[in-house]
Structures are given as structure tokens and as C-alpha cells.
Amino acid sequence: MKHLTLDLSGFSASAIAGAGISDSDLDGIAPRARDAFAEAMACWKRGDVGFWDLPDDHGAVADAKAAAARLPAEVDTLVVLGIGGSSLGPHALWSALVPPFGERGAGRRLLFPDNSDPATMAALLASCPPERTAYNVVTKSGGTAETAAQLLIVERHLVAAVGEEGARARLLATTDPERGGLRALAGERGWATLPVPANVGGRFSVLSAVGLYPAAVAGLDIAGLLDGARAVRDDIVAAGDDLRKNPALALAALLHWQNAEAGRPLVVVMPYADALYDCADWFRQLWGESLGKRSDIAPTPIASRMATDQHSQLQLYTEGPDDKSYLVLAPAKRPALVMPGDGPVAARPEYGYLANRQLGELIDAELRGTVASLGARQRPVATLLLDEVSSPAVGALLFLFEAAAAFAGPLYGVNPYDQPGVEEAKRLAFGALGRPGFEAEAEKLAVRPRPGGLIF
Amino acid sequence: MKHLTLDLSGFSASAIAGAGISDSDLDGIAPRARDAFAEAMACWKRGDVGFWDLPDDHGAVADAKAAAARLPAEVDTLVVLGIGGSSLGPHALWSALVPPFGERGAGRRLLFPDNSDPATMAALLASCPPERTAYNVVTKSGGTAETAAQLLIVERHLVAAVGEEGARARLLATTDPERGGLRALAGERGWATLPVPANVGGRFSVLSAVGLYPAAVAGLDIAGLLDGARAVRDDIVAAGDDLRKNPALALAALLHWQNAEAGRPLVVVMPYADALYDCADWFRQLWGESLGKRSDIAPTPIASRMATDQHSQLQLYTEGPDDKSYLVLAPAKRPALVMPGDGPVAARPEYGYLANRQLGELIDAELRGTVASLGARQRPVATLLLDEVSSPAVGALLFLFEAAAAFAGPLYGVNPYDQPGVEEAKRLAFGALGRPGFEAEAEKLAVRPRPGGLIF
Numbered sequence: 001m002k003h004l005t006l007d008l009s010g011f012s013a014s015a016i017a018g019a020g021i022s023d024s025d026l027d028g029i030a031p032r033a034r035d036a037f038a039e040a041m042a043c044w045k046r047g048d049v050g051f052w053d054l055p056d057d058h059g060a061v062a063d064a065k066a067a068a069a070r071l072p073a074e075v076d077t078l079v080v081l082g083i084g085g086s087s088l089g090p091h092a093l094w095s096a097l098v099p100p101f102g103e104r105g106a107g108r109r110l111l112f113p114d115n116s117d118p119a120t121m122a123a124l125l126a127s128c129p130p131e132r133t134a135y136n137v138v139t140k141s142g143g144t145a146e147t148a149a150q151l152l153i154v155e156r157h158l159v160a161a162v163g164e165e166g167a168r169a170r171l172l173a174t175t176d177p178e179r180g181g182l183r184a185l186a187g188e189r190g191w192a193t194l195p196v197p198a199n200v201g202g203r204f205s206v207l208s209a210v211g212l213y214p215a216a217v218a219g220l221d222i223a224g225l226l227d228g229a230r231a232v233r234d235d236i237v238a239a240g241d242d243l244r245k246n247p248a249l250a251l252a253a254l255l256h257w258q259n260a261e262a263g264r265p266l267v268v269v270m271p272y273a274d275a276l277y278d279c280a281d282w283f284r285q286l287w288g289e290s291l292g293k294r295s296d297i298a299p300t301p302i303a304s305r306m307a308t309d310q311h312s313q314l315q316l317y318t319e320g321p322d323d324k325s326y327l328v329l330a331p332a333k334r335p336a337l338v339m340p341g342d343g344p345v346a347a348r349p350e351y352g353y354l355a356n357r358q359l360g361e362l363i364d365a366e367l368r369g370t371v372a373s374l375g376a377r378q379r380p381v382a383t384l385l386l387d388e389v390s391s392p393a394v395g396a397l398l399f400l401f402e403a404a405a406a407f408a409g410p411l412y413g414v415n416p417y418d419q420p421g422v423e424e425a426k427r428l429a430f431g432a433l434g435r436p437g438f439e440a441e442a443e444k445l446a447v448r449p450r451p452g453g454l455i456f
Numbered sequence: 457m458k459h460l461t462l463d464l465s466g467f468s469a470s471a472i473a474g475a476g477i478s479d480s481d482l483d484g485i486a487p488r489a490r491d492a493f494a495e496a497m498a499c500w501k502r503g504d505v506g507f508w509d510l511p512d513d514h515g516a517v518a519d520a521k522a523a524a525a526r527l528p529a530e531v532d533t534l535v536v537l538g539i540g541g542s543s544l545g546p547h548a549l550w551s552a553l554v555p556p557f558g559e560r561g562a563g564r565r566l567l568f569p570d571n572s573d574p575a576t577m578a579a580l581l582a583s584c585p586p587e588r589t590a591y592n593v594v595t596k597s598g599g600t601a602e603t604a605a606q607l608l609i610v611e612r613h614l615v616a617a618v619g620e621e622g623a624r625a626r627l628l629a630t631t632d633p634e635r636g637g638l639r640a641l642a643g644e645r646g647w648a649t650l651p652v653p654a655n656v657g658g659r660f661s662v663l664s665a666v667g668l669y670p671a672a673v674a675g676l677d678i679a680g681l682l683d684g685a686r687a688v689r690d691d692i693v694a695a696g697d698d699l700r701k702n703p704a705l706a707l708a709a710l711l712h713w714q715n716a717e718a719g720r721p722l723v724v725v726m727p728y729a730d731a732l733y734d735c736a737d738w739f740r741q742l743w744g745e746s747l748g749k750r751s752d753i754a755p756t757p758i759a760s761r762m763a764t765d766q767h768s769q770l771q772l773y774t775e776g777p778d779d780k781s782y783l784v785l786a787p788a789k790r791p792a793l794v795m796p797g798d799g800p801v802a803a804r805p806e807y808g809y810l811a812n813r814q815l816g817e818l819i820d821a822e823l824r825g826t827v828a829s830l831g832a833r834q835r836p837v838a839t840l841l842l843d844e845v846s847s848p849a850v851g852a853l854l855f856l857f858e859a860a861a862a863f864a865g866p867l868y869g870v871n872p873y874d875q876p877g878v879e880e881a882k883r884l885a886f887g888a889l890g891r892p893g894f895e896a897e898a899e900k901l902a903v904r905p906r907p908g909g910l911i912f
Contacts, residue, residue, distance in 0.1 A: 117790075
């Protein structure tokens with residue numbers, strides 16, 4: 001693939017003997033993979049599933065850039081008000097492509113309060129002067145409670161400080177092109193809007209305006225994101241239904257095999273680069289919410305920051321149960337930062353081996369050590385290398401995962417595009433809040449005293 | 457308990473019928489719990505395991521405060537150079553007790569680069585002016601490669617900018633009181649030092665100088681941390697070996713039962729407060745590295761940010777396999793932040809139910825909805841409430857978990873204080889770097905060509 005190299009050979013019997021997948025196993029799962037490919041393509045061709053088309057949407061790029069350019073000059077921060085895919089997607093782009101600790105080049109700062117935590121929101125409002133802060137309200141349905149709550153607070157806060165006109169210049173709603181409360185409200189108030197295509201769900205929306213607008217405000221190369229995604233998409237479509245040729249289909253089919261046949265329901269995504277951690281966190285939603293629908297089989301995705309988690313989780317990964325597959329993410333190129341060889345630290349015998357080496361050599365050595373150590377214990381480790389952490393490579397990475405989720409859904413026998421299991425908790429929360437129409441749910445929450453004990 | 461309320465009744469048969477633990481099950485595991493209590497206490501009394509004594513170490517509080525007071529007045533940032541427990545512990549304290557987004561009161565800013573990522577370190581050095589930045593190098597053994605690498609780079613960076621004397625005023629080493637390369641180096645260079653007691657391992661060190669010094673620099677109430685921990689410790693010790701009376705023993709025994717008897721190896725810690733997320737991340741190390749030692753049985757800890765993950769993982773938690781126990785963390789009190797009732801947002805019928813409510817009511821309603829939804833599907837959910845997010849309550853929380861890990865070790869039949877499984881990966885990484893003495897490991901890393909296929 002352009003920008004990416006996916007190496008699944010660490011899952012194979014040639015790497016980890018009986019713990020891996022054999023050629024005949026591959027032959028055995030090939031027919032189901034072919035069916036899964038066909039089903040995913042049919043969803044696209046019918047128009048039910050639109051994320052496949054996003055890489056071609058040059059208009060969305062232009063619109064996002066134009067909207068970003070209209071922000072008042074004094075605005076230096078954009079706060080994304082959203083939760084789930086509405087926040088995880090742009091957050092992954094920001095973390096991947098902008099250095100941490102406030103060091104950055106062109107572009108504005110992005111903040112992601114994400115949750116509905118009053119401590120977080122209060123700190124946000126206190127630290128962001130209203131005249132210098134814009135807000136992007138993102139909810140496809142318009143009905144997301146957390147996002148509505150954030151908007152209620154922020155709209156008042158802005159109007160009080162910069163007036164109706166000032167607030168209008170600082171608010172942009174990203175939502176369904178036609179339906180929902182946020183679309184209606186934006187129309188009433190004259191807020192700028194950008195669309196989430198009706199056939200693109202939240203966890204597949206990062207390459208729509210949901211991700212593109214914040215990324216444009218941050219000064220990122222958003223056309224490059226789509227370029228990278230388009231290259232991978234075209235590779236995937238051209239490769240067709242042969243899992244030995246199609247990287248997204250192979251990733252989906254082999255992770256499904258690990259779960260269904262090898263007793264490994266956990267998928268640990270291990271970014272060996274801080275910049276890629278939030279891509280792994282975004283993957284948690286994509287994989288968990290798309291595929292977590294059957295009580296007899298579903299994968300549990302885990303994001304594990306490396307090399308940091310070598311000092312936290314590697315003990316478990318190495319000596320614990322063989323219930324996990326591992327997917328290492330890393331860039332092939334890293335910035336230069338040398339460890340000096342002539343100072344007092346390097347003069348200590350304990351530390352001399354690091355002298356005059358690049359720091360990137362150390363983290364890459366740790367990656368190799370961990371992969372080899374897990375492999376020696378017959379644990380399956382795949383690697384996914386980005387040529388570098390760039391907009392095209394990140395766009396390619398995210399698209400590869402989305403396509404894999406689209407293929408994994410039929411393999412698991414579930415619809416990867418819905419999330420019926422979260423509705424009940426939402427309704428119960430409405431009941432707890434006393435929302436009209438949810439009286440039955442409020443009743444269910446009535447505290448039932450339990451036989452004593454186990455409370456401390 | 458003072459500051460904390462642990463409610464494990466959601467694990468019981470009275471809450472979730474056959475999926476929960478019955479009174480006779482509790483009777484059945486009580487003898488092993490008694491033995492585990494005795495073994496943990498014996499390790500303490502023999503002097504092998506010292507974390508139990510840390511809450512009494514008033515001298516450590518005074519030393520941390522004194523060291524913080526000696527920092528040059530122009531220093532506004534302390535960077536913690538460490539990885540694993542050396543970083544996770546102080547990071548948990550910082551996130552819990554200091555508002556996000558740079559809003560804070562007295563005290564200096566803390567930064568945690570943690571990893572050995574050159575992109576992160578380069579951004580850190582670029583954004584932290586040397587004269588205004590101090591560094592706390594934390595490694596008990598002194599030999600941690602990532603921390604040594606950070607120190608090599610930082611020492612040179614500081615000396616070049618502020619000279620030998622200026623660097624000495626800005627560097628403090630937290631390490632073994634007598635042994636290791638960092639202790640020797642600090643002696644040679646005249647750096648200030650603070651001790652990690654020899655019988656306190658990294659993941660049990662947060663209430664030693666490892667956590668206390670950064671917290672003191674941040675202006676936190678470090679005596680309060682120990683007060684809260686001491687109260688819980690005294691409760692635990694006084695409760696003795698009866699799991700129906702001892703909260704840490706009950707937590708350990710019931711989580712072990714979930715894993716060993718109920719087929720639930722995953723422990724999902726769900727903080728319903730952003731401030732507590734890094735306490736959950738710290739718990740991942742504590743639980744994973746202490747207990748992840750047997751291929752037939754070990755828990756996999758997961759940190760799940762709530763309510764955010766309701767839009768990411770709840771689908772899986774609700775409809776996926778019944779292989780998880782859930783532990784909700786939340787504060788009983790939250791800051792006030794009202795959602796206005798008279799603006800244009802509240803006037804939309806979709807959003808009116810939020811009007812004039814506290815944002816904290818929303819997140820608490822979501823907590824209740826999720827707990828009820830999981831309970832209705834016979835999924836085991838415990839809750840651990842802090843009276844508020846304060847130093848004493850956070851100290852109590854972290855100590856409770858440490859005590860639970862000490863009890864869980866013998867229940868799992870493992871030593872909770874070592875981490876033998878990570879040694880091989882370390883040695884292989886040294887081999888990859890060409891460190892003298894690791895030639896055999898370098899040999900093992902030689903690339904063996906694998907039969908083609910599965911590389912894209």
C-alpha cells in the first residue's frame with residue numbers, strides 16, 4: 001500500500017507454529033472473506049454506507065477550508081463540542097499531526113472537552129477567553145445529550161461575552177444535512193453549518209467535515225488526508241475479495257480468526273509513537289462499537305501506549321493468558337534527537353550504550369525487543385508501519401481500519417453500522433433526569449434495597 | 457471507609473441472580489481470602505514490602521516540600537522524567553487534583569513525557585525554556601533505559617543553557633537510597649536526591665517521594681494524600697481477614713472470583729470524572745503487572761473514560777460477551793455548572809429537558825443509566841465513590857487499590873511485587889541497540905525470512 005506496510009505474517013504458523021494460522025486455515029476462511037467483501041461492497045453500491053466516497057469529496061475540503069478562513073482573526077482556539085466519533089476522529093488527527101506541549105506551527109489550537117464533566121467544562125471556560133475561542137458543535141443526529149449540554153452552556157457564555165453577532169461568528173454546527181434539532185437550531189440562529197452525509201455514521205465520519213473542519217482550523221493538510229485515504233481505498237477495491245491480496249480484508253479476516261478460532265478475543269493496538277495513540281483510541285470505538293454485538297463472540301479492543309506500557313502491561317502480555325492479538329503501529333521515520341556522548345551521564349558505565357545514538361533508535365529497539373519477545377512465546381504480533389506520520393499516511397491508516405471494520409461486520413455476522421445496545425442506557429439516563437416521556441425508565445431506576453453486605 | 461464508599465453488591469446474586477456471587481460462594485472463598493490476608497501482612501511485617509508504611513512517613517512530606525521550596529523562583533514547570541510507576545503515579549495525582557487546560561491556582565505546572573519518543577521529547581524541549589523548567593529524574597533502579605535516555609538529553613540541554621550551577625538547581629533525582637547508576641551519578645554531580653525506599657516497588661511508590669515531590673511542586677496537599685491513605689490502611693488492617701468486613705480484601709477476592717469462577721478475566725475501571733481517568737490508567741499497571749503472571753489465569757485491566765466511552769465501548773459492554781467486571785469510579789460531589797433555561801438552545805423542544813439543570817446531574821444520570829442497563833443484562837457492576845476529588849480521597853483510593861493488589865497476589869498464586877516477564881524484551885532491546893554483553897540477544901533478532909504472503 002502507499003504510505004502503509006501491513007505485515008500480518010506474525011499471525012502465521014510459519015512465525016508462531018501451531019499458535020498461528022496455517023495456509024489451509026487461510027483457505028478455509030477465504031470463502032467467508034469473499035462473502036464479506038461482497039456484502040460490504042453491496043452496502044456501498046446501494047448507497048447505504050457512504051464512508052467509501054469521502055476520499056473523493058473535494059468539495060468538503062474546500063468548504064472546510066473556507067469555513068476556517070472565515071473565523072475572526074483574533075480566534076486562536078477551536079473547541080470541538082462532541083462525543084464519540086464526533087470528537088475521537090478530529091482528536092486523532094490533531095494528536096497525530098500537531099506536536100504536543102503547545103509547540104506548533106501555523107494554525108490554531110484545538111481542544112476536546114469530549115465528556116459531560118462539569119469540572120472539565122468549567123476549567124475550559126475559565127481558560128479560554130471568549131473573544132479568542134470558537135466552537136464546533138458536532139452531532140450528526142443533533143440529539144446527543146452531552147453535546148447539547150455543552151452547547152447550552154457555551155452559547156450563553158459566548159453571547160454574554162461577545163454578543164449575538166460575535167457568538168454567530170464563533171459557532172459552527174456539523175450535523176445531518178437536513179434532519180435533527182441542531183440543524184434546525186443552526187437555521188434559526190444563523191450559525192454556519194457543515195454536513196455529515198446522511199449515510200456516514202459517527203465512527204466512520206473522520207474524513208467528512210467532522211474531521212476536516214477542525215483539521216483545517218488547525219492548519220493541517222486536509223487534502224492530503226483524503227489523498228492518502230483514496231490511495232488505500234483504491235488499492236482495497238482493486239485487490240478485490242482475495243484475502244491474500246486485500247490488506248483490509250486480510251486484517252479483518254485474521255482478527256476474526258483469532259477471535260473465533262484461536263481463542264483470542266482481545267485486540268491490542270500498540271502505537272510505538274505518542275502521536276498515534278489517539279488513532280488507537282479512535283480504533284477502540286470503531287472496532288468495539290461496530291463489532292460488539294453478540295454475547296457469544298465479539299472482540300474487545302485495547303489501546304496500549306508503547307514503549308510506555310512495556311512498564312505496565314507487557315508483563316501481562318508476555319506471561320498472562322494467550323487471549324490477545326497484537327497490532328504494532330509505528331512510523332518508519334522519526335525525528336532526529338541525539339543522546340550526547342561526551343557528558344557526565346554518558347560517562348557512567350550504566351548509560352554508555354546510549355551515547356551518540358538517536359532516541360528514535362531506542363524506541364525502535366524496544367519495539368523490536370517486544371515483538372521478538374512476544375513472538376518467542378508464540379503470541380501473534382502484526383505490524384502496521386506508516387512511512388512517516390504525515391497527513392496522507394494518517395488518512396490511509398484511518399481508512400484502512402474503516403474498511404477492515406466494514407469487512408469484519410459480515411464476518412462476525414453483525415451490522416457494523418448500528419449501535420442498538422447503547423439505547424437502553426440513554427433512555428435510563430433520560431429517566432434519571434426526569435425527561436418527559438421517560439417515566440417508565442425513571443421507575444426502573446428506583447433504588448431497590450439489597451440484602452446487606454458487600455458495601456464498605 | 458473514610459472518604460470512600462465501595463459498593464460490591466452489584467456483583468452479588470441478589471443483584472444479578474445466577475451471574476453473581478452467592479452467600480455460599482462467599483463462604484467458599486473466605487478461607488483463601490484469610491490466607492491471602494495473612495500472607496500480605498506477613499510480607500509487610502517481615503519488612504519485604506514497604507508500601508504499607510508510606511502513609512506514616514511524615515519525614516518524606518517535609519523533605520518533598522523542602523526540595524520543592526528550593527527550586528529557583530523563575531521555574532514554572534517541572535518535567536517528570538520517568539516511565540511506568542515513576543510517571544503513572546505522579547501523573548494520576550496531577551490529573552486528579554489540578555484542573556485541565558492550564559487553569560490552576562498556586563503551584564507549578566507538571567509535564568509527563570513518559571515515553572522515549574523523540575517527537576515528544578523534541579517538542580518538550582522546544583516548548584520549555586530551560587531557565588523556567590526543572591526536571592525530576594525518577595528511576596528506582598537507576599537503570600531504566602527510557603529514563604536514562606531522557607536524562608542524557610536533558611542534562612546536556614540544561615547545562616548548555618543555564619550552566620552547571622543552573623542545571624544543578626533544576627535537577628532532582630528520585631532513586632534507590634543507596635544503589636544504582638542514578639544514585640552514583642547524582643552524588644558525582646551534586647544533584648539533590650530523594651529516596652524510594654528499598655522495599656517499595658515502582659507501582660507501589662506513588663505515596664513515596666516518587667509522587668510526593670512532583671505533587672509538592674504542583675502545590676498540592678501532600679500531607680492530605682497520606683492522611684487519606686493512612687485512614688484506609690488503618691481500616692483495612694483493623695478489619696482483618698474477613699472478606700465481608702475488609703474492603704480491599706473483598707475487592708481482591710471478588711475480582712479474583714470473577715476471573716477464576718465466573719469466566720470474567722477483564723476488569724473495566726470506569727471513571728465518571730475526567731480527573732480520575734489517570735487513576736484508572738495507574739490501576740492498569742498496578743493490576744496488570746502485579747497479577748499478569750500465569751498463562752492459565754490473569755486479569756486484563758482496562759481503563760474506560762465515562763461518559764465518553766458510552767459512545768465507544770458501551771455497545772460492546774452491553775451486548776458483547778459476559779467476560780468483564782465493571783468498577784465505576786465517581787465523586788459524590790461535583791462542581792456547579794448550570795445549563796441555562798432561557799436561551800435559544802433550551803427553547804428547542806429537543807433540548808428543553810436539560811434546561812436549568814446542573815451539568816453534573818447529566819453525567820450522574822448517565823452513570824445511573826449505564827449501571828442499570830448493565831445490571832439489567834446481569835453484568836456485574838461495582839461502584840467506588842469518593843466523597844469528593846480531594847487529596848485525602850485520592851490518597852485513600854490509590855492505597856485501597858494497592859492493598860487490594862497485595863491481597864490479590866496470593867489469591868492468584870503469584871508474587872505481586874515482581875515483573876519477571878518484561879526482562880526478555882528489555883534484553884532483546886539492548887541487543888538491538890548493540891549494548892555490549894547482549895550479543896546473544898542481537899543474534900536472536902536477526903531477521904529470518906518467512907514464507908511469503910500476508911505482507912501488504
